[in-house]
Amino acid sequence: MQVFVVYCHPSKKSFTHDMKQEFLKGLSDANHKFVVSDLYEMNFHEEMSEEEYEREAYYSTEIPVADDVMEEQRKIQQSDAIVFIYPVFWTEAPAKLVGWFDRVWTSGFAYNPDPQMNILKKALFLVSAGKTLESLEETGESNAMRIVMLGDRIRNRALEKEMMIFDGTTHWDEAGRNERLAGHLINAYKAGVNF
Ligand SMILES: Cc1cc2nc3c(=O)[nH]c(=O)nc-3n(C[C@H](O)[C@H](O)[C@H](O)COP(=O)(O)O)c2cc1C
Known part of the structure; x- marks a missing residue:
C-alpha cells in the first residue's frame, strides 16, 4: 500500500519519535511505500x-486553496491509507495537527x-499518552479522542479506521516506563508490518 504518514511531535528526544521510527521500519519490512509529513520539521503553518x-x-467560496494545503491534499490523493502519529495534548492532538x-x-x-477526496482504505492513529489506558477509559477521555478523530474527522473518509493508544509514557516511574515502552515499540513495529 501507499501510506501517507502525518507525524506531529515537537522533539526527537521522545517516545513518540521512536515509536514512529519503529512503525516506519515495520512498513518498510512489509514492502509498503510511504511519505511522511513531519509537521514540526516542515514548519507547517497551522493557523x-x-x-x-x-x-x-462559505462567505467567499471563490477564494483559492493555499499551495501548502494543496500539497498535503495531493499526498492524500496519491495514497491508499493515512496514518497519524502524535502525543495526546489535553485529550486532543497538538495544536499543529488540529490546525492541519x-x-x-x-x-x-x-x-x-x-x-473530491478519495475514500481511503484505512486510517490509523498511533497516539502516545502520559496517562494509563485504565485512567483514560475510566474518565471517558479515550472515548472522546476516538469520537473526535475517528467519528468526526475521518467519518466515512476511510473504509477502516482505528486508534491505537500507547499509554503510560510519563516519567514518574522510570523502571515501569522503560518496560512498558519496550513493549509499545514492539507493537508499533508490528502495526507497520501488519498494516
Ligand atoms: C501540553 C501537554 C499536554 C498533555 N496532555 C495529556 C493528556 O491530556 N492526556 C495524557 O494522557 N497525556 C498528556 N500529556 C502527556 C503526553 O501525551 C506525553 O508527553 C506523550 O505521551 C509523549 O511522550 P514523549 O514526549 O516521550 O513522546 C500531555 C503532555 C503535554 C506536554
Missing part, C-alpha cells in the same frame, strides 16, 4: 488565515460541496 476562514465558512485538519480538510475536498 487559518482570515481568507481561509471566509472560504471554509482545520486547513487541509477544505470544503470541496473533505466536505461539501462535491468533496
Whole structure:
C-alpha cells in the first residue's frame, strides 16, 4: 500500500519519535511505500488565515486553496491509507495537527460541496499518552479522542479506521516506563508490518 504518514511531535528526544521510527521500519519490512509529513520539521503553518476562514465558512467560496494545503491534499490523493502519529495534548492532538485538519480538510475536498477526496482504505492513529489506558477509559477521555478523530474527522473518509493508544509514557516511574515502552515499540513495529 501507499501510506501517507502525518507525524506531529515537537522533539526527537521522545517516545513518540521512536515509536514512529519503529512503525516506519515495520512498513518498510512489509514492502509498503510511504511519505511522511513531519509537521514540526516542515514548519507547517497551522493557523487559518482570515481568507481561509471566509472560504471554509462559505462567505467567499471563490477564494483559492493555499499551495501548502494543496500539497498535503495531493499526498492524500496519491495514497491508499493515512496514518497519524502524535502525543495526546489535553485529550486532543497538538495544536499543529488540529490546525492541519482545520486547513487541509477544505470544503470541496473533505466536505461539501462535491468533496473530491478519495475514500481511503484505512486510517490509523498511533497516539502516545502520559496517562494509563485504565485512567483514560475510566474518565471517558479515550472515548472522546476516538469520537473526535475517528467519528468526526475521518467519518466515512476511510473504509477502516482505528486508534491505537500507547499509554503510560510519563516519567514518574522510570523502571515501569522503560518496560512498558519496550513493549509499545514492539507493537508499533508490528502495526507497520501488519498494516
Ligand atoms: C501540553 C501537554 C499536554 C498533555 N496532555 C495529556 C493528556 O491530556 N492526556 C495524557 O494522557 N497525556 C498528556 N500529556 C502527556 C503526553 O501525551 C506525553 O508527553 C506523550 O505521551 C509523549 O511522550 P514523549 O514526549 O516521550 O513522546 C500531555 C503532555 C503535554 C506536554
